[in-house]
Amino acid sequence: MSQTVLESLNQAMHRMMQEDERVHLIGEDLLDPYGGAFKVSRGLSTAFEDRVWTTPISEAGFVGVAIGMAMGGLLPVVEIMFGDFVLLAADQLINHGAKYAWMYNEKVDVPLVVRLPMGGRRGYGPTHSQTLEKHFLGAPGLAIVATNPFVDSGQLLETATRYDRRPVLFVENKKMYARRQRPIQGGRCEAMAARISAGPYPSVSLSFGGFETADLTLVAYGGMAELAVEAAERLLIEDERYCEVVVPTSIQPLEMDAIAQSVARSGHLVVAEESPGAGGFSAEVISALPAAAWAALRAQPQRVSALNLPIANSTALEAATLPDVGDLLEAMRRVLPASSSRSATG
Amino acid sequence: MVAAERKGQPERDEERIDPRARFAQMEGPHSEKLYAQMRLIRRFEEQLLERFDRGLLVGTTHAYIGQEADAVGVINHLRAGDVVFSNHRCHGHYLVWGDKPEALAAELMGRSGGLVGGRGGSQHICDGGFYTNGIQGGIVPGALGLSLAKKVRGEDAVAVVFIGDGTLGQGVLYECLNMASLWGAPLLVVLEDNGWAQSTPSYREVAGSMLERARAFGLEAGEIESTDAEAIYNHFEGIVEEVRQSVRPRLEVIHTYRLCHHSRSDDHRPAEEIEARRADDPLPKQRQRVSEERAAAIEQAVERRLQQAFEAAEAQPQPSVDQLDDPLLRGMPGPQS
Known part of the structure; x- marks a missing residue:
């Protein structure tokens, strides 16, 4: 353990x-x-x-x-x-x-x-x-x-x-804090293929389908990382679509290499953060996309963030304010074209 | 591991500045040395203001005219290893500490040979343990932290932080008085009370007692009402050593007066008040203790030195714009082994 x-x-x-x-x-x-x-x-x-x-x-x-x-x-x-x-x-x-x-x-x-x-x-x-x-x-x-x-x-x-x-x-x-570390060993993290970039503050890339097939890139950091993995798993199970999750640790300066490489493969981008969106991490990722990755995009990138409200004490209000797995799935389905759905094409 | 080596470096190879030793080595009697230092500050500030008027400088400056006795009275007691954190009105403090008018002038003109390469300007300089920043009160925690680092490392050093009566409005000051007392910091807070915070008189912003504010936190506190350089010098001789020996913080108030405007063209104080305070000008006071012949020689030497300093500074190039890369990228540690 x-x-x-x-x-x-x-x-x-x-x-x-x-x-x-x-x-x-x-x-x-x-x-x-x-x-x-x-x-x-x-x-x-x-x-x-x-x-x-x-x-x-x-x-x-x-x-x-x-x-x-x-x-x-x-x-x-x-x-x-x-x-x-x-x-x-x-x-x-x-x-x-x-x-x-x-x-x-x-x-x-x-x-x-x-x-x-x-x-x-x-x-x-x-x-x-x-x-x-x-x-x-x-x-x-x-x-x-x-x-x-x-x-x-x-x-x-x-x-x-x-x-x-x-x-x-x-x-x-x-x-x-109470979550277990999920170490990457031999290119795997549990059921996922995993990559970790070089450098003092690595970015992690995770995919249930390996890195050959990618329908979408989901970028998340910190507390959103595990929610993103959960959303990627559900997208695979429910929609049969492959999502690469990219988790940077260097937020400033923003480490873009792993994100750009994944977007160049997938052509679709969703960025998530736990705070309200305006002027935040997602906006920064989207505007920092290098030209090659931008050219690969086949749909407008989507941002998933908290509602622009204080975070309530009530569990129901707090949960509705902060972005969750459902919000991530919804954004991913919004950005992915329905016509190319694997389940539809069999 | 390259990064580990970098972080393992003890300290940067900075110049060891020792104002006390320099003062001891200056030629001439004590009274003349103090006058020479004050004359350098006064004429530096006057020439600076004159250059502003001629459009040779941009931005702003906060002249030290009238308060020169404080700088010479305090900083001449500091030695290598001690540190000073000063504020927006820092030129006088620096000229006693570092004695480099050309590098200071170059900094104010944004030249490459300035104290910090033209990056900081008037309120943001650094030289061998002397630091300034332009945020009121914000410098006090850093000075406290430096004093504690010195203590932890077993250095026999003091940190001096200069604040003004206006700074007494800043809450972080009191956080620091509290922590300095709790932790036994060798920190000397020198409060130059010049009676005015920019355009607002002290009585409109300081309630109660300046000294009792420090004493409430368990600090020793004292005061001197003087613009006499020798009186202030004698007053602080024991105080600096007391902070060093006791390893306890102290607040010392100097009641003084600013004979110039706050920054530039912003003086709305009553003319009669300023006129009355001209009798307290520290320079004539000190000049009286020096022979006419020696005073004239000192003044001539200061003029020559400042002329060379300003001319040399003006001749320096602007800094190269090639240096404008993101320091975060440069400072990133190497890959871990």
Whole structure:
């Protein structure tokens, strides 16, 4: 049985703090026995008492402190309790940490990681359920990395913390913490053919039909990745259509290679995100499609996103607000031409 | 692994700037050295404003005229390894810290040889442990983080952050006073209270006591009401060392006055108030302590130096636009082994 995403992240924190004394952890309610709101930080304050800074409720202040620590030779990891609270630190991230390396003519680095538990579907209501990293799209100098169960989440966090000189927003998903890692081995991930791109923040491509046959490319990241796989499976069972799911982890800068290659094969594109669509990830993917992939498109790309509303407390309202497997299927059926249906042609 | 090696580098090979040692090595008696430094700041700012009027510079600037005694009084006590985070009104602080008028002038003119290659300009400079940014109060957390990093690494260093009376409106300042006290940060917050936040007088925006705001968080706090460079220098000598030895944060308020406009052509303060405060001009005060002959020699040397600095800066090319690639792509770590 593989690890959960939560275990993978927690063990990576232990490993990094064991191996590199420059790694410090900063955030709210980190001390054991509580160990952080979602337990990614459990055990760390016991093992590394001097390097776990449990903070007052001061997101702007302690994100800025971490920026200074990073400039001063440490490798700070900030835990934002609920990702929603990162907006309190937006000035520190955009006007300070993300600018310094370039603005100071590369005289300094800000090797900072800010971990953001994002996402809904857990009934936390309007200010504790959002997927807000889209508001940092277009902030120069600020990297956004989002993990998912198909990559080694702990390794991804370690790359961001120990090998990346940029300030990185590391997006986790609250619903995903309890999910098991679904490792790719020998070109397979369970019943799917699987590819993982090279590079520090890989994109994963998954297909129930292998990569020779593709009717459609479905792009999803973070918390939407597993829903996309589920939708791809249903599309195969119910419609006998082959969907390639492409899951990037480098959201800013946006890694487009795997997406472009898949679209060039499939000719149809649906992009999904958990936040409302305007000015977001899907819009960025669609406008960043290279010419060759665009030329291969046989229908207008579709975007699947949340309704443009706060996320309600009520389970019924929350579920209707956030994009689900049904929404993905509907968008895929909208974009695929009915005439070429395999079931129809037998 | 290439990426691992990069991140493993201890620190960048930056110039070690040591203002205290430089001040000690300057020639002449103490009073003359302070006057020379202040004269350099004053004339740099005046020449800058004059060049703005001639259209040689774009954007804006915030002159330090009237507050020169603060910079020389504080920064001459700092040594290699210490750091300074300054604000929009940073030229005076920098000239004492780095003493490079040509590189500062070039930066303000957006030239390639500027302190940060023309990328930052007046409010966004960096040189060997000296940083500035143009967001009120936003610099305080970074200064606190730097001071804590120094402490964690066992360095015997202090961080100094310069704020103004206007900055007292920013909430993040109080988050930082709280954390600095909780965590025992070697952080000296120097509050230059010049009585005005842009066009708004202090009494319209600061309620209660400046000092008690810091004391409420358990910081030591003190104040000096002076524009006398020697008084401020003597006042801060013990304070900087106290922060260094105690490894505790401190707020120190200097009640001073800005004799110029906030930025450019935006001075609506009562003329009689400004006129009355001209008696507090720190430069004549310090000049009185220097012989006429020495003062004239210092002034001549400053003029020569600034003329060369501005001319050399003006002769520099604009930075190459070839550098405008996405820093996120350049900073990405290599493939993991």
